[in-house]
Amino acid sequence: xxxxxxITFNAGEHNFAVPIEEVREVVSSSSILPVPGGKKPLxxxxxxxxxxxxxxxxxxxxxxxxxxxxxxLIVIADHDEAPIGFTVQGLGGIITASGSEDQxxxxxxxxxxxxxxxxxxxxxxxxxxxLLEIGQVLSV
Amino acid sequence: MPxxxxxxxxxEHTLSLPFDHVDEILGADRAVARDNLPEEVPTGDxxxxxxxxxxxxxxxxxxxxxxxxxSRNSQIIVITCEGSNWAFFVDQVLGIETASPPHPFPxxxxxYTDFPFSGVRFLKGQxxxxxxxxxxxxxxxxxxxxx
Numbered sequence: 205x206x207x208x209x210x211i212t213f214n215a216g217e218h219n220f221a222v223p224i225e226e227v228r229e230v231v232s233s234s235s236i237l238p239v240p241g242g243k244k245p246l247x248x249x250x251x252x253x254x255x256x257x258x259x260x261x262x263x264x265x266x267x268x269x270x271x272x273x274x275x276x277l278i279v280i281a282d283h284d285e286a287p288i289g290f291t292v293q294g295l296g297g298i299i300t301a302s303g304s305e306d307q308x309x310x311x312x313x314x315x316x317x318x319x320x321x322x323x324x325x326x327x328x329x330x331x332x333x334x335l336l337e338i339g340q341v342l343s344v
Numbered sequence: 345m346p347x348x349x350x351x352x353x354x355x356e357h358t359l360s361l362p363f364d365h366v367d368e369i370l371g372a373d374r375a376v377a378r379d380n381l382p383e384e385v386p387t388g389d390x391x392x393x394x395x396x397x398x399x400x401x402x403x404x405x406x407x408x409x410x411x412x413x414x415s416r417n418s419q420i421i422v423i424t425c426e427g428s429n430w431a432f433f434v435d436q437v438l439g440i441e442t443a444s445p446p447h448p449f450p451x452x453x454x455x456y457t458d459f460p461f462s463g464v465r466f467l468k469g470q471x472x473x474x475x476x477x478x479x480x481x482x483x484x485x486x487x488x489x490x491x
Contacts, residue, residue: 257464
């Protein structure tokens with residue numbers, strides 16, 4: 205395994221790691237506009253660059269866990285070549301997983317999600333991170 | 345190029361309609377119960393209870409968002425779409441303003457709302473969702489087909 209860099213964040217009781225190349229930005233979630241008739245996990249839309257707006261979803265709700273505390277940050281990634289956002293509680297940082305030092309294993313927790321969304325668990329420096337393929341999180 | 349829109353309040357939401365499709369804006373007190381309509385008005389087999397006279401036509405008044413109760417500020421908006429006229433209750437008409445041309449409504453969000461949006465405009469820097477009139481009327485089809 206070659207070295208890979210991840211952006212890490214937390215939501216609920218979970219730490220997540222997403223390959224850094226899959227994340228466009230992480231921004232404040234202060235101005236989400238609710239969509240009339242919107243159903244979970246859709247939270248609303250926010251203004252975004254030349255696309256005008258992007259939809260924002262609750263990451264935890266997508267993964268089958270109720271979101272007790274609204275996320276304060278939005279992780280922006282691509283889905284079908286268009287940007288989408290996911291709320292998370294806090295940004296952990298940027299980590300590098302070394303093929304020679306860090307372990308990955310299959311995920312066996314309670315989170316659910318579309319096939320391919322959760323790709324495993326990364327163990328690094330005593331912490332466990334749920335590895336997400338964030339472009340797959342909204343796949344049906 | 346900015347375009348004119350009609351800005352509506354529906355509960356906690358602010359929505360827009362393209363101004364060119366708005367025919368009239370009337371007070372909700374203009375609505376008439378079906379039983380009180382003139383006999384010659386063809387109400388058909390529709391189940392609507394309230395109707396309004398707009399430019400010598402009687403139109404059934406429908407709800408934009410059924411879960412929102414009407415208030416004393418409620419109004420009726422008469423729209424023209426695909427050659428027909430339609431009347432809807434709205435919570436309140438906030439104004440007629442100019443806004444940016446619409447950006448597309450995000451495709452990823454469509455499966456998560458039953459409401460028909462055609463796009464998103466920006467008014468004073470804030471996004472405003474625009475209703476897709478063609479899809480709105482197709483959800484509850486029966487308008488006045490013209491004279």
